[in-house]
Amino acid sequence: GPLKDIDFSLPEGEGLRFIYQFTSEPPAVSFRATGEKDGIIDIVPKTGILYLNGSLDWETKTVHRLQVESLDENGNTVKGPYTVTIHVVDINDNPPEFDQISYSGVVRQNSRSGKPFMQVHATDRDDPTTPHAQLTYSILHHFPNPYSEMLFQIDSTTGEISPSRAGSFYLDPQKQDTFTLVVTVKDMAGVSTNAFISSADVIITVKESLWKAPPTIHIQENSTKVHPVNISQVHSNEPDVTYELFEKETLSKLPFSIDQNGVIYVTKPLDREERDTYTFFAITKDKEGELVDKPLLVHVVVEDINDNPPVCQQALTVIEVQENEGGGSNIGTLLATDMDEEGTLNSRLQFKIASQVPNVPASNLFFIQQDTGILQLTSRSLNKRVASNYSVKVLVTDSVFQTICDVQIHVIDINDQIPIFEKSDYHNVTVAESLPVGTVILEIQATDGDEPDTGSSHIIYQVKEGDPYNTFIIETDPETNRGFVRINKALDFEETPVYNLVINATNPEPLVSDVQYNSSSLTLFKVFVTNVDEAPVFNQAIYQEELSEDAPVNTLVVTVEAYDPEGDTVRYSLEGDMRKWLRIDSATGQVYTASTLDREQQQDYTVEVVATELNNAAQKSKTTLTLHLHDVNDNPPRLAMDYPPFFCYPLSGGERTLIQATDDDQQRFFSTLSFSLVDDMNTRNNWEISKVNATHAYLSPKHVNFEEKAYDVPLIINDNGKPPLERKVNLKVNICKCSSENSCF
Numbered sequence: 088g089p090l091k092d093i094d095f096s097l098p099e100g101e102g103l104r105f106i107y108q109f110t111s112e113p114p115a116v117s118f119r120a121t122g123e124k125d126g127i128i129d130i131v132p133k134t135g136i137l138y139l140n141g142s143l144d145w146e147t148k149t150v151h152r153l154q155v156e157s158l159d160e161n162g163n164t165v166k167g168p169y170t171v172t173i174h175v176v177d178i179n180d181n182p183p184e185f186d187q188i189s190y191s192g193v194v195r196q197n198s199r200s201g202k203p204f205m206q207v208h209a210t211d212r213d214d215p216t217t218p219h220a221q222l223t224y225s226i227l228h229h230f231p232n233p234y235s236e237m238l239f240q241i242d243s244t245t246g247e248i249s250p251s252r253a254g255s256f257y258l259d260p261q262k263q264d265t266f267t268l269v270v271t272v273k274d275m276a277g278v279s280t281n282a283f284i285s286s287a288d289v290i291i292t293v294k295e296s297l298w299k300a301p302p303t304i305h306i307q308e309n310s311t312k313v314h315p316v317n318i319s320q321v322h323s324n325e326p327d328v329t330y331e332l333f334e335k336e337t338l339s340k341l342p343f344s345i346d347q348n349g350v351i352y353v354t355k356p357l358d359r360e361e362r363d364t365y366t367f368f369a370i371t372k373d374k375e376g377e378l379v380d381k382p383l384l385v386h387v388v389v390e391d392i393n394d395n396p397p398v399c400q401q402a403l404t405v406i407e408v409q410e411n412e413g414g415g416s417n418i419g420t421l422l423a424t425d426m427d428e429e430g431t432l433n434s435r436l437q438f439k440i441a442s443q444v445p446n447v448p449a450s451n452l453f454f455i456q457q458d459t460g461i462l463q464l465t466s467r468s469l470n471k472r473v474a475s476n477y478s479v480k481v482l483v484t485d486s487v488f489q490t491i492c493d494v495q496i497h498v499i500d501i502n503d504q505i506p507i508f509e510k511s512d513y514h515n516v517t518v519a520e521s522l523p524v525g526t527v528i529l530e531i532q533a534t535d536g537d538e539p540d541t542g543s544s545h546i547i548y549q550v551k552e553g554d555p556y557n558t559f560i561i562e563t564d565p566e567t568n569r570g571f572v573r574i575n576k577a578l579d580f581e582e583t584p585v586y587n588l589v590i591n592a593t594n595p596e597p598l599v600s601d602v603q604y605n606s607s608s609l610t611l612f613k614v615f616v617t618n619v620d621e622a623p624v625f626n627q628a629i630y631q632e633e634l635s636e637d638a639p640v641n642t643l644v645v646t647v648e649a650y651d652p653e654g655d656t657v658r659y660s661l662e663g664d665m666r667k668w669l670r671i672d673s674a675t676g677q678v679y680t681a682s683t684l685d686r687e688q689q690q691d692y693t694v695e696v697v698a699t700e701l702n703n704a705a706q707k708s709k710t711t712l713t714l715h716l717h718d719v720n721d722n723p724p725r726l727a728m729d730y731p732p733f734f735c736y737p738l739s740g741g742e743r744t745l746i747q748a749t750d751d752d753q754q755r756f757f758s759t760l761s762f763s764l765v766d767d768m769n770t771r772n773n774w775e776i777s778k779v780n781a782t783h784a785y786l787s788p789k790h791v792n793f794e795e796k797a798y799d800v801p802l803i804i805n806d807n808g809k810p811p812l813e814r815k816v817n818l819k820v821n822i823c824k825c826s827s828e829n830s831c832f
């Protein structure tokens with residue numbers, strides 16, 4: 088074209104090539120180029136051809152500016168000079184480089200997951216405005232790797248390394264104090280198979296965590312020290328953090344605080360009787376208010392001092408004693424408590440009689456056991472005519488305090504009268520088996536001629552015979568001595584249709600030696616239970632069975648059983664059999680497979696089994712049957728790729744693409760998938776495949792002489808299961824011109 092100002096964009100590294108030819112007009116006979124030729128760019132004077140005699144290099148110079156003019160035969164300028172600008176276009180010809188050969192870092196045990204403790208950095212000399220210099224980081228290897236998950240992770244953009252969730256939990260210098268990571272950096276934004284990859288070693292030392300929960304803190308209650316008092320300290324693994332305390336369930340203001348050095352204080356005296364333990368958490372936050380370390384559990388125990396006197400459990404303890412009670416008999420117990428810590432000397436109580444009124448017929452009629460509070464009679468018998476009541480004061484002491492408790496002892500008449508029923512036979516009552524527990528079915532009455540409102544005249548009713556399983560219970564009204572017979576357990580006509588009960592009446596106080604209970608203290612009562620039609624009852628609350636998914640149709644799965652309490656015939660059916668996998672014999676309850684099972688569709692299959700009375704369809708019960716299917720190797724592997732692989736045209740050699748396969752069976756059947764090419768000459772001459780891991784392989788062209796088009800690459804994928812299954816697939820591979828984002832146009 089004619090001589091004029093012009094711009095060119097030329098890729099670097101292409102060597103000798105023609106750029107442009109300028110045309111001349113008389114009297115011009117030649118051309119001259121000056122400026123930033125740098126020994127690479129020149130012009131043929133006679134023809135005006137602008138050309139490269141070497142390779143441009145974007146990393147050396149990105150723009151070359153020249154002046155071109157036309158000359159006459161005397162070397163004088165005819166036209167020009169015009170500006171010719173050559174922009175050098177970058178290609179991906181520089182691998183990324185780490186700024187260090189190897190890195191070292193330190194991480195503390197129990198560091199928070201995702202919090203970086205070090206960073207790696209790499210640079211790329213290619214154009215930073217293109218994917219050629221857009222870098223992504225990853226961890227290639229992890230030595231050692233004792234767990235199924237990696238203990239470290241790397242930010243693919245920043246290169247920051249932090250503990251993973253597993254690392255936050257498992258890192259322990261006592262088990263492993265040094266790890267080596269192989270970290271890679273990849274250009275082309277990490278998405279191209281033609282990208283350059285570099286690697287560096289990262290040596291990580293694990294150190295013991297400074298962030299540890301303090302041992303249990305013991306604080307004596309009612310301290311007289313000036314508060315707040317330093318009780319412990321915690322240390323974060325990170326500098327410049329803010330310490331805080333919090334309690335999961337805050338019932339009142341927590342009497343503890345923490346300063347910015349991690350020192351924990353108790354802010355006021357504590358009272359063990361108000362609260363004997365405190366559990367709260369110490370936390371650390373960064374400047375943004377985010378948690379830095381895991382919360383630490385702090386446990387405080389408030390230690391007891393003897394600051395509580397004994398307390399009488401009752402303002403007045405009343406005890407009844409028959410006047411014929413023998414010497415040495417236990418007549419009652421004085422109960423007292425102490426709010427100090429149980430099981431310590433601070434709460435140990437001792438008892439001593441301080442006084443007795445009246446002192447007749449002697450001043451020491453009673454004795455109290457020092458450590459139990461049990462009151463006993465001395466060898467003398469009591470006489471109601473001498474004194475019917477005694478007031479006894481008992482001194483109760485702990486190691487510091489003492490309390491007086493009042494005891495009133497009533498001397499009562501001897502128990503020489505037995506309870507007598509008003510009826511010797513209450514005949515019978517008829518009740519339905521569905522009657523609720525707690526229902527009163529009978530009221531009974533007996534009388535006693537002993538002194539009223541004493542243990543000698545109070546009546547206790549019990550079923551003596553005819554109720555081995557305590558189906559009935561009898562309660563006494565203390566004001567009237569009337570008894571109420573109640574249902575204590577559910578009635579069952581089929582189990583016990585009739586109860587022949589014998590009920591006795593007794594006193595809590597023992598009878599005198601020459602008096603015995605007799606038939607007057609007994610009564611009879613008969614209970615007839617009537618039948619109520621009940622629904623069938625299954626022998627099991629639920630049924631759970633296991634079966635292989637390849638079980639043939641009509642395989643017996645389980646036999647369910649139900650019975651009708653009234654003896655009616657039971658029929659069975661299924662509900663919720665959405666996949667129609669099962670059927671049930673309506674008469675026997677045998678459940679069979681009805682069609683082919685498939686674990687990949689549903690591993691746990693649940694249906695309801697219904698039991699219905701033959702003669703009353705309204706009476707039915709349900710139970711659950713869950714069938715757990717075991718896997719068999721019945722699915723061949725398949726490709727698992729979102730889009731077909733491609734290579735950028737023209738090929739330069741060394742390209743490879745990652746292919747992925749999966750299997751719908753459980754992992755034990757395809758723990759190792761194998762990949763191979765179909766055994767034909769064309770495929771094997773053009774392609775090769777190499778395994779990466781259990782589910783991935785690399786596919787690579789064997790040469791660079793491919794045309795720009797789509798190719799079918801026939802593959803065989805084998806799951807190596809029992810039995811092994813394989814699938815032949817045609818993998819569509821595109822060879823195409825690529826955009827700057829390294830994707831097909």
